[in-house]
Amino acid sequence: MFxxxxxxxxxxxxxxxxxxxxxxxxxxxxxxxxxxxxxxGYSQGIEAREALQKxxxxxxxxxxxxxxxxxxxxxxxxxSNMAIKGVMMALQKQNKNHLIVSKIEDxxxxxxxxxxxxxxxxxxxxxxxxxxxxDLEQLKGSISKDTALISIQHANQEIGTVQNIEAISQICKxxxxxxxxxxxxxxxxxxxxxxxxxxxxxxxxxxTLHGPKGIGGLYIRKGTPLTKWMDGGFQEFxxxxxxxxxxxxxxxxKAVELVTAQENEQLISLRDHLxxxxxxxxxxTTLNGHPERRTPQNANITFHFxxxxxxxxxxxxxxxxxxTGSACFSRSLEASHVILGIGGxxxxxxGSIRFTLGRYNNLKEIxxxxxxxxxxxxELREISPLGKD
Amino acid sequence: MxxxxxxxxxxxxxxxxxxxxxxxxxxxxxxxxxxxxTHPASKKEIPMAVKALGLKLVDVKEEGxxxxxxxxx
Numbered sequence: 001m002f003x004x005x006x007x008x009x010x011x012x013x014x015x016x017x018x019x020x021x022x023x024x025x026x027x028x029x030x031x032x033x034x035x036x037x038x039x040x041g042y043s044q045g046i047e048a049r050e051a052l053q054k055x056x057x058x059x060x061x062x063x064x065x066x067x068x069x070x071x072x073x074x075x076x077x078x079x080s081n082m083a084i085k086g087v088m089m090a091l092q093k094q095n096k097n098h099l100i101v102s103k104i105e106d107x108x109x110x111x112x113x114x115x116x117x118x119x120x121x122x123x124x125x126x127x128x129x130x131x132x133x134x135d136l137e138q139l140k141g142s143i144s145k146d147t148a149l150i151s152i153q154h155a156n157q158e159i160g161t162v163q164n165i166e167a168i169s170q171i172c173k174x175x176x177x178x179x180x181x182x183x184x185x186x187x188x189x190x191x192x193x194x195x196x197x198x199x200x201x202x203x204x205x206x207x208t209l210h211g212p213k214g215i216g217g218l219y220i221r222k223g224t225p226l227t228k229w230m231d232g233g234f235q236e237f238x239x240x241x242x243x244x245x246x247x248x249x250x251x252x253x254k255a256v257e258l259v260t261a262q263e264n265e266q267l268i269s270l271r272d273h274l275x276x277x278x279x280x281x282x283x284x285t286t287l288n289g290h291p292e293r294r295t296p297q298n299a300n301i302t303f304h305f306x307x308x309x310x311x312x313x314x315x316x317x318x319x320x321x322x323x324t325g326s327a328c329f330s331r332s333l334e335a336s337h338v339i340l341g342i343g344g345x346x347x348x349x350x351g352s353i354r355f356t357l358g359r360y361n362n363l364k365e366i367x368x369x370x371x372x373x374x375x376x377x378x379e380l381r382e383i384s385p386l387g388k389d
Numbered sequence: 390m391x392x393x394x395x396x397x398x399x400x401x402x403x404x405x406x407x408x409x410x411x412x413x414x415x416x417x418x419x420x421x422x423x424x425x426x427t428h429p430a431s432k433k434e435i436p437m438a439v440k441a442l443g444l445k446l447v448d449v450k451e452e453g454x455x456x457x458x459x460x461x462x
Contacts, residue, residue: 309403310434313410317441376437383433 007365008321011208011297011358012157012185017251018210018359024254025212028247036235036244048246055253062256063202064193065219071236072249075216076184079203080108080151082218082229082240083180087149087201088116090225091178096148098122102134104341106157106182108203113151122146131290132161132342140171147177154183154192154202158338158354159289160298162190166197173198178224184208184216188259189267189296200224206248210359211255215248267296267357270366274355275299277370282377288339288352302344302352303373306380311353314376320369323354390419397426398455405431406438413442413462421447422460432456 008016028051036052037045053067060070073079088099101113103125113123124142126134134152143150150172155162165181172179180201183192187204194202201224205216220226220239232241271294279285284304303311308324315322335349344352355369395412397405405426412422424435432449435458439446447459 307403310406313403313406314434314438314441317410317438379437380434383430 006319006321007361007369009355009357009361009369010321010323011361012354012356013323014207014213015210015358016360017212018255018258020258021211021251021254025247025251028250032246036246052244052246052249055249058253059204059217059256060219062188063219064195066222068237069194069220069222071218071220071239072244072252073216073218073240074214074245075207076106076182076203076205077108077216079205079216079218080106080180080182081112082226083201083203083220084109084112084149084151085116085229086226087178087180087224088121089227089229091148092121096146098124098144098146098148100124100126100139100142100147100150102126102128102152102163104128104132104156104158104338105151105153106184109151109153109182110337126152128341130343131293132156132159132163132338133290134163134168136164136167136171139168143171143175143177147175149178149180151180151182154181154186154190155295155298156289156338157185158336158352159300159342160185160294161289162186162293162295165192165199169198172200185295185298188256189264194219194221201226206252206255209252209255209259212248212251215245215252217252263359264296270357270361270363271296271299273363274357274366274370275301277367278373281370282374286348288342288344288348297357299355299357300352301355302339302348303377304347304351305384306377307350307384308353309350310380311351311373311376314380315369315372318372318376320372323356324352390421391417392421392423395422395424397424397428397431399427400431401428402430402434406434409435409438409458409460413444413460416462418462420462422462424458424460425455426458427455432458435460 032047034044034048036049056067056070060067101109117123128134152163152168154165169179178200181199182203184205200221202219207213230241278301286302288300312324335346339349339352393412393416395408397408409424436446439460445461447461449458
């Protein structure tokens with residue numbers, strides 16, 4: 001029955017919290033629960049501040065950044081809003097009112113861009129190729145004297161394609177344009193070294209790393225102009241008002257510490273096993289995204305002639321949690337903007353399934369999934385009205 | 390033991406299956422769920438789901454383009 005021994009393969013949406021993360025957070029709920037205070041405050045507040053600083057150092061060091069360049073937020077949605085709206089607001093005074101994003105960005109970037117358009121900001125939405133890569137020549141050709149910021153994701157949320165942010169950030173540096181990247185699906189899974197890659201702003205979050213929900217962060221290179229958009233206190237180097245989520249920050253840092261190169265290798269091995277067996281053993285399937293330049297945890301496959309919602313529902317009843325590539329789990333029938341963006345038609349977009357792996361998955365589970373999929377896909381194709389001609 | 394009625398007439402795939410799942414989740418062991426609908430593919434995929442969940446498919450009948458599926462949790 002539902003939820004019993006569920007095999008969870010939707011780790012890009014949220015992950016199971018690691019017990020070690022919870023243990024690291026626990027004292028900051030029950031013992032050191034004070035607000036972080038200055039040296040003039042009481043001891044527990046100073047302890048809280050020191051713990052927050054240590055967490056900041058741990059996370060920033062994973063980017064090879066200084067702790068003063070890392071601001072905690074409520075998650076990557078806030079981080080990306082803060083980066084895009086903060087930079088555009090700051091540079092509008094210099095008549096820099098042009099923003100460049102790709103068409104397949106995640107919704108915090110796309111809807112921030114759309115919102116800014118209503119306020120008079122010019123936005124260029126770059127096309128991508130069949131794998132989801134931005135064309136660097138098109139990117140260069142889109143830059144104008146008014147361009148303030150380019151925001152291109154490190155990896156795609158649905159198809160896992162990893163962009164060449166090294167080359168993109170170099171273009172930005174040469175043209176003296178700020179560069180933001182959304183690294184929600186790559187942080188700790190793939191290396192980013194800000195001393196080598198001239199990226200100015202990076203959005204990250206804990207919920208994809210077996211850390212807690214509701215905590216994320218924004219790397220802000222020293223000297224980056226950014227208007228503060230949430231007013232109140234002077235927390236987070238006066239970048240973000242509001243009491244710090246100290247247990248969340250501690251949990252985020254612990255989650256970062258726990259991700260190892262060995263774990264990432266294991267995810268790649270499981271991912272490749274899953275992809276190769278599905279493509280070989282189930283007919284009429286297409287891998288979405290690049291076969292190699294993809295995140296260790298992502299496999300996105302279209303099962304032609306069947307709707308993704310039917311597959312997710314039947315997998316749920318067989319004890320698997322996966323997500324559909326399209327946004328139509330509700331009663332709307334809007335297809336995935338990512339699959340459409342890489343040139344897929346509505347049929348391909350509606351039949352795509354995203355499998356995202358995590359720390360607690362193993363080969364036995366993946367083999368069970370492949371066998372179950374073979375059965376479900378065969379039965380659903382028997383009754384599907386699609387592709388019968 | 391109670392009887393839960395789900396009317397999906399006029400709805401197309403995957404709505405009847407979603408509504409059936411909702412009813413199954415709410416039902417107590419032994420309860421009867423009666424699903425009515427008109428979408429032909431759903432008539433076939435609801436029994437698939439019932440089998441996957443290990444529930445009892447009591448009856449499937451159709452009259453005048455409207456089908457009724459009876460499930461026991």
